[in-house]
Amino acid sequence: MSRRLVALWAAPFLLVVLLFQALPVGSVLVGSIVTGGEWSLGNYASLLGSRFYRGAFSTSIYISVVTSAVGMAVGLPLALALHRRSAPVQRRFLTLFNVASNFVGVPLALAFTILAGVNGVVTLLLVRSGLVQDFNIYSLQGLMLVYAYFQVPFTVLVLFPSLGALTQDLSEQARLMGASRLTFWLKIGLPVLAPSLIGTFILLFANAMGTYATAYALIGGGANLVTIRIGELVAGDVFTDPNLANALAVLLVLVLLAPILVDQLLLRRVPRG
Amino acid sequence: MSFVELRGFAKSYGPTQVFADVDLDVAQGSMCILLGPSGCGKTTLLRAIAGLVRPDGGRLHIAGQDVTALPPEARGIAMTFQHYALFPNMTVRQNLAFGLQQKRLSRGQIQDKVDGALSMMELGARADARPDALSGGQKQRVALARALVLEPRLLLLDEPLSALDAQIRKRLRDELKRLQRDTGFTGILVTHDQEEALVLGDQVAVMSTGRIVQAASAREVYDRPATRFVAGFIGDFNLLEPGAVAQVFGVRTAQAWAIHPEAIDLREADAAEGHGLVAAAVVAELRIQGPVLRYLVLANGIELKVDVLNRASVPTLPAGAAVSLRLDPGQVREIAD
Amino acid sequence: MADAAAAAAWPDRLLIGVVSALLLLPVVAVGVSAVSTDWYSGLAPSGVTLHWFAVVLSEPEFQSALGRSLLIAAGSVALQLLISVPAVLAAHCYLPWLDRWMERLVVLPYALPQVVLVVGLLQIYAAEPLVLIGTPWILLLGYLPIAFPLLYLPLKNNLRALPVQELLDAGHLVGASDLVIARRVILPCVKPGLLVGLSMVFALAFAEFVFANMLVGGGFRTLAVYLFGQRQKVGQVTAVIIVIYFAAMWLATIVALSVLRGRKAAA
Numbered sequence: 001m002s003r004r005l006v007a008l009w010a011a012p013f014l015l016v017v018l019l020f021q022a023l024p025v026g027s028v029l030v031g032s033i034v035t036g037g038e039w040s041l042g043n044y045a046s047l048l049g050s051r052f053y054r055g056a057f058s059t060s061i062y063i064s065v066v067t068s069a070v071g072m073a074v075g076l077p078l079a080l081a082l083h084r085r086s087a088p089v090q091r092r093f094l095t096l097f098n099v100a101s102n103f104v105g106v107p108l109a110l111a112f113t114i115l116a117g118v119n120g121v122v123t124l125l126l127v128r129s130g131l132v133q134d135f136n137i138y139s140l141q142g143l144m145l146v147y148a149y150f151q152v153p154f155t156v157l158v159l160f161p162s163l164g165a166l167t168q169d170l171s172e173q174a175r176l177m178g179a180s181r182l183t184f185w186l187k188i189g190l191p192v193l194a195p196s197l198i199g200t201f202i203l204l205f206a207n208a209m210g211t212y213a214t215a216y217a218l219i220g221g222g223a224n225l226v227t228i229r230i231g232e233l234v235a236g237d238v239f240t241d242p243n244l245a246n247a248l249a250v251l252l253v254l255v256l257l258a259p260i261l262v263d264q265l266l267l268r269r270v271p272r273g
Numbered sequence: 274m275s276f277v278e279l280r281g282f283a284k285s286y287g288p289t290q291v292f293a294d295v296d297l298d299v300a301q302g303s304m305c306i307l308l309g310p311s312g313c314g315k316t317t318l319l320r321a322i323a324g325l326v327r328p329d330g331g332r333l334h335i336a337g338q339d340v341t342a343l344p345p346e347a348r349g350i351a352m353t354f355q356h357y358a359l360f361p362n363m364t365v366r367q368n369l370a371f372g373l374q375q376k377r378l379s380r381g382q383i384q385d386k387v388d389g390a391l392s393m394m395e396l397g398a399r400a401d402a403r404p405d406a407l408s409g410g411q412k413q414r415v416a417l418a419r420a421l422v423l424e425p426r427l428l429l430l431d432e433p434l435s436a437l438d439a440q441i442r443k444r445l446r447d448e449l450k451r452l453q454r455d456t457g458f459t460g461i462l463v464t465h466d467q468e469e470a471l472v473l474g475d476q477v478a479v480m481s482t483g484r485i486v487q488a489a490s491a492r493e494v495y496d497r498p499a500t501r502f503v504a505g506f507i508g509d510f511n512l513l514e515p516g517a518v519a520q521v522f523g524v525r526t527a528q529a530w531a532i533h534p535e536a537i538d539l540r541e542a543d544a545a546e547g548h549g550l551v552a553a554a555v556v557a558e559l560r561i562q563g564p565v566l567r568y569l570v571l572a573n574g575i576e577l578k579v580d581v582l583n584r585a586s587v588p589t590l591p592a593g594a595a596v597s598l599r600l601d602p603g604q605v606r607e608i609a610d
Numbered sequence: 611m612a613d614a615a616a617a618a619a620w621p622d623r624l625l626i627g628v629v630s631a632l633l634l635l636p637v638v639a640v641g642v643s644a645v646s647t648d649w650y651s652g653l654a655p656s657g658v659t660l661h662w663f664a665v666v667l668s669e670p671e672f673q674s675a676l677g678r679s680l681l682i683a684a685g686s687v688a689l690q691l692l693i694s695v696p697a698v699l700a701a702h703c704y705l706p707w708l709d710r711w712m713e714r715l716v717v718l719p720y721a722l723p724q725v726v727l728v729v730g731l732l733q734i735y736a737a738e739p740l741v742l743i744g745t746p747w748i749l750l751l752g753y754l755p756i757a758f759p760l761l762y763l764p765l766k767n768n769l770r771a772l773p774v775q776e777l778l779d780a781g782h783l784v785g786a787s788d789l790v791i792a793r794r795v796i797l798p799c800v801k802p803g804l805l806v807g808l809s810m811v812f813a814l815a816f817a818e819f820v821f822a823n824m825l826v827g828g829g830f831r832t833l834a835v836y837l838f839g840q841r842q843k844v845g846q847v848t849a850v851i852i853v854i855y856f857a858a859m860w861l862a863t864i865v866a867l868s869v870l871r872g873r874k875a876a877a
Contacts, residue, residue, distance in 0.1 A: 006704040006788075013697030014708075017715075021755040024730025025722065031733060078629055081622035093626060100633040105819045106838045107852045108636070114845045115639040122635075153633060169358040172325055177372035177423065178346045187371070191362035203720055210723030213819040217838055227725045234729050235824050242733060249726040257721045 031246035043247035053229065053248065060209055060226040061255070063140065067147040068204035072197070074148075075155025082156065083163045094160065097153035104150050109217035112137055112146050138219050146218060147208055158203055162196035202259045209256055226252050274337060276301035276459055277427055282331035284314075284321055291317045292483035295331065299427075299476065302457040306491075308470040309480030310506065315463045318480070319429050322461065323352050335426055351425035353416040355432040359404035365415050366391070366400045372423045390422040393452075410441040417449070421456065430462040434469060446472060467507050471495060479503050501608050504531040511537075511577050512608070521572045522550045522600070528607040534580040536604035539568060542595035550600040556590050572598060643849035662846040666854065675836035676854070679816050680862060682746060682832060686753050686815035687808050690761050693754065695804070698762060699792055702769050703778060713766075716759040724756065724820040731825060744829040752821050757814045761807035768803030772796065809863045816859050833858075 035042035047053045082090055103111075116122040116137045126132045136142055166189060174184040190197075212227040221232055226248065233245035277299035284291045292314035299305040307315040320326040322333060324345035332341045340348045351372075360368050369390055373383045391397050394414045404412060413433060420428055433449065434442045450473055453460060464470055470477050471491045478488035479502075487499040498504035504512060510531040518526050542553065554572035561567075565580040566589065579598065581587060590596060647657035666672055701708035731752060735742040742748040774796060781791035797804070819834040827835065837851050 006700050009700035010697040010705060010708055012693045016693060016751055017755050017758075020731070020752050021718075021722075021727070023734055024727050027730040027733045028726060031730075074629065078625055081625045084619075084622055085626070093630065096630055096633065102813065103637070105817065106834050106841075107817075107855060110837065110841055110848045110852060111636040111640045113841070114643045114849055115636050117845075119845075121639065149633070149636065152629065165361065167356075167358070169354040169356065170360065172345075173352070173354060173358040174360075174371075176323060176325075176345050176350065176352050178375035179371070183375070188360050188362060192360075194362075206720035210720070210725070212723065212725045213834075217819075217841065227723060230725050230729060231820075231824060234732055242729070245729045249729045252723065253721060253726055256723070260717060260721055 028246045028249050031243050032250045033247075034243055043243050044251070047244065047247055047251065052224070056224045056226045056229045057251070057255070059140070059224050063144055063147065063225070064205045064208035067144050067151045067208050068201055070144075070148045071151030071155040071204050072201060074152045075159060075200075076197070078152070079156045079159045079163060082160065083166075090160075094157065097156045101150050101153040101157055104211075105213035106217040108146060108149065109214050112142075112149075112218065116142070116145070138222075140223070143215055143218060143223060146214060147211065150214075151204055151208065154207060155200060155204060158200045159196060162193065165192055165196075198263060202263055205259065206256045209252070274334065275299060276336060277305075277461070278334040279322070280332050282318065282321060282328050282333070284317060284326060284328045290483055292321075292480070295485055297478060297485065297488065299459060299461060301336075301459055303475040304453050304460045304462060304473055305476045305478060306470040306474035307461060307463045307478050307480055308467065308474075308506070309465065311465055313480045314483040315465075315480050316431055319352075319431055319461065319463050322427075323350055323429055324348055349426040350429060351420035351423050351427075352429040353413075353420050353431065353433055356436060357404070357412045357416040359407075359412055359415055359419075361404050364401050364403055365396060365407070368404070368415060369419050369422050372419065376423075386422050390418040393421075393456075394418040408441075409437050410445055413437065413445060414448075417452070421452075421458065426459065428458050428460040430460060432463055432465070435464070435466070442469075449473060471507075477507075479506060481506075497606055498531060498608070501529070504606070504608055509534055509578065510606075513575070517575050521552050521575050521577070524550065526607070528609060531606040531608050532577075532600065532604065534567065534578040535565070536600065537577065537579045538599040539570070539579045539581055539590075540597050540599065541590070542597050548599075548601075550602060552598045552600075554596050554598050556592050556594045556596055558592060559589060568596075570596060570598065640849045640852050643845050644853045646846060662850045663854075666847060666850045671831070672836060672851070675831050675833045676858060678746070678830055679833040680858070682749050682753075682822075683812045683816035683862065685746075685750050686757060687812050689750060689754055690757065690808060690811050694758055694761055695765070695797075696792075698765055698769075699796065702766070703774055703788075712762060715755075716762060719756055719759060725824075727752070727756070728820060728824045731821075743825055744827070746826065746830045748825050749815070749818075749821055749830075749832075752825065753811075753815050753818065757811045760810040760814060761804075764803035764806040764810075765800060766803075768800035769796075772799050812863050813859055816862065817855070 032043055033039055033041060082093055085093075112120075114120060116135065120137070123135050123137070126135050137145070170188060170192075171184055174188055179187065210227060212225075212231060215223050215225055215228060216231065221228060221236075230245050230248050230252065232239075233241050233248065275298040277297070279295060279297040282295040282297075283293040285293075295318060297305065307318060309315045317326055321328045324340075324343065328341075332339060334340065335348065335350075360371065363371065366387055369387045370383050373386060378386075391400055394417060396411070396414060396418060399407060399411060399415075404415070407415065413436075417433070434446055437445060446469055452458075453473070462473060464473075471494075474491045476488060477491050477494045478485045479494060480486065481502045487494055487503050489497075489499075494503065494507055498507055498510070501512070504510045508531075510533060513521065513530045513532065515526050515529065518524055518530050552572045554570040554577065556568055557571050557576065558569040559566060560569075561583070564583055566583050566587070568579045568581065568590070570577050570579055577598070644662060645658050645660065647659045647661070697708070698712065701712055731748065732743060734740075735748055742751070777795055777799075778788065778791055781788075781795060786794075817834055818832075819838065822830075822832045823835050823838065826832075831839075833851075833855055837848065837855065840848055840851060
């Protein structure tokens with residue numbers, strides 16, 4: 001079979017990717033440097049000059065960093081614990097975590113409304129036990145709780161395969177050589193896992209930063225998140241400005257892309273040996 | 274009391290017995306081989322000696338000290354793992370230094386010892402490489418250097434050569450032998466390879482289903498297998514039941530005979546008969562195995578393996594050639610069980 | 611090893627158990643709420659009923675939304691089979707440059723949130739020459755690139771384990787064309803990965819909300835958009851919709867997988 005014919009097999013796929021991924025991204029890029037029909041960086045200037053949009057970025061980044069940290073803090077010990085269990089147990093719980101990390105968006109937001117809304121059973125329990133005066137799921141804290149719900153299982157799923165690098169004979173070898181558990185983790189365990197931990201954190205951050213549906217369904221336009229603002233600028237009821245949306249989208253992608261690129265270009269390319 | 278003395282070691286996981294009634298004595302400066310098929314419990318026994326597995330019963334003394342209750346790190350033992358267990362985030366040099374650092378030696382002492390170990394194993398050129406840049410043979414040499422640099426009282430080696438390909442395996446085997454001779458370390462090595470066991474072992478302990486069935490010098494184990502299992506596992510014996518012995522050599526015996534293929538003389542049928550047991554046979558097949566010629570012959574319907582040194586002066590006999598076999602009765606091992 | 615594991619087992623079990631229980635909590639809450647007569651005043655519902663299922667299921671708008679979502683999901687699976695699978699195979703066997711490119715495409719969903727694509731798609735497909743906004747076509751075609759990594763990763767895993775070049779050579783020697791080898795040998799060998807990938811594509815297309823709401827909305831109301839519209843209703847109604855939503859997703863996935871499995875087995 002000739003190579004031209006083979007390329008034909010891939011042509012429809014390339015066409016769809018071009019039309020529905022590359023083209024829209026190009027359109028966003030180009031549109032972001034157009035203001036009132038003229039080339040300009042005005043969109044970026046007005047975004048960066050706006051307290052409101054700067055606030056959206058700081059809120060989004062804050063939520064993403066905190067929930068990623070929570071995801072790591074719970075997910076890493078959880079993945080390690082699971083790593084020490086037998087293969088059938090691992091399969092069972094990985095399936096559960098897979099389902100949980102896919103339970104996102106509108107259903108998740110509404111499930112939390114039922115569970116922890118104004119009349120939710122968790123809210124009632126917390127308030128009656130006197131642990132909290134008032135619990136509001138429709139707040140930034142509530143939103144972070146919901147994000148944590150998918151960040152923790154997501155951490156386990158991403159991190160789990162890389163734990164294979166940390167074999168049992170490594171820790172046994174270290175122990176035979178007189179290293180304490182702490183020394184093992186500081187000198188061997190964490191350094192070995194470091195690239196995966198960094199990579200996982202970046203994915204968690206992007207996962208939270210790009211979330212739209214969950215936040216929109218839970219709080220609606222009230223949440224000052226970058227994704228919500230973008231949605232509002234293109235499809236809002238009150239006020240739309242597609243070119244401002246373009247610039248906001250480009251800034252969001254830059255925030256997401258920067259750590260991925262730094263990770264891939266700098267950290268992974270370090271020559272080994 | 275011998276340098277390493279193991280008495281009554283036993284271990285079970287629930288109803289599954291891994292090993293039981295294990296006694297073992299290893300002299301200082303000697304290499305003891307634990308030889309057995311996979312699943313015979315030899316690796317778990319090694320791990321129990323290291324202290325990584327807690328035995329259900331038994332005592333272990335090293336250099337007169339009872340170490341049974343001591344944790345692994347307090348036993349003065351070093352171990353190499355089948356897949357090397359090199360710390361992937363550290364260079365070769367850092368791997369070697371790690372154990373010495375845990376002993377809180379001075380920087381200068383560590384440097385000297387590491388340099389010594391590196392040059393002993395001819396690893397100087399790769400000192401700053403990371404494990405994933407090393408070949409399999411290099412990895413194993415690093416693992417050995419890392420163990421030896423700690424100057425352990427006892428070195429445990431878990432299948433050190435099994436993950437290597439044939440060529441490198443032989444070279445590293447000889448290197449290990451030289452190393453043991455030069456440094457005089459006391460070692461226990463686990464393997465399932467009988468040739469490796471015979472070459473490396475001052476003492477070979479053959480294990481079967483969790484028990485040591487024979488522990489003796491390499492020569493002794495090869496020449497005088499204690500049981501049918503040892504005969505089958507160690508050498509390439511002809512194992513003849515009493516009925517077959519009668520058929521081939523016309524001798525009545527109560528016990529089975531184990532005969533090494535090289536113990537049988539094979540001559541052309543018209544050659545003058547010598548002393549000993551004699552049988553007529555026909556060549557069924559010839560295999561050229563390099564240093565030896567392996568004949569499969571049929572003697573009165575019984576197939577026997579016969580090895581002849583492959584010298585240029587020895588003519589090869591074609592299949593169907595009539596031959597006579599001669600056997601010195603002193604070469605026959607009677608197998609009790 | 612087992613000794614150490616047994617000694618250290620209980621903290622591990624505790625951690626896994628507690629986190630799993632917390633993860634199951636919203637799921638349980640939805641399930642309980644869906645069959646509750648009333649769950650406002652107390653910690654437990656006052657009675658059990660199937661009333662809410664009857665209410666939701668008899669709603670015509672719900673029925674058609676469910677149908678639309680199933681249609682989009684099935685259509686997405688078909689498109690991936692027709693368009694992406696041949697491309698992955700061609701790239702793996704003959705086009706290394708495309709293969710490397712696809713590998714990089716996999717992180718794209720994380721760098722490129724859907725809401726960003728929405729902005730671009732709205733600008734291009736809302737006007738002539740190609741008006742797709744407001745029609746189901748924008749969903750079918752728009753989901754293809756964003757669902758692609760879900761198909762690619764498990765499929766590629768299976769392909770890597772297969773000596774594809776040798777299989778092609780062996781097939782050519784007996785006179786089989788690439789198409790025949792792909793259909794009769796390679797696809798059956800990578801079926802496990804393919805099925806996993808396609809079922810994830812199905813689930814994504816069935817449940818997707820951002821595109822469905824912002825690019826199409828009322829023009830072709832999918833189940834996720836319908837559910838969003840019902841969020842102000844009593845908890846039991848949304849709970850029932852969520853239950854049916856997941857039940858339909860899993861059921862359809864199982865049916866789709868068994869159909870594919872059966873057809874491949876018969877072929």
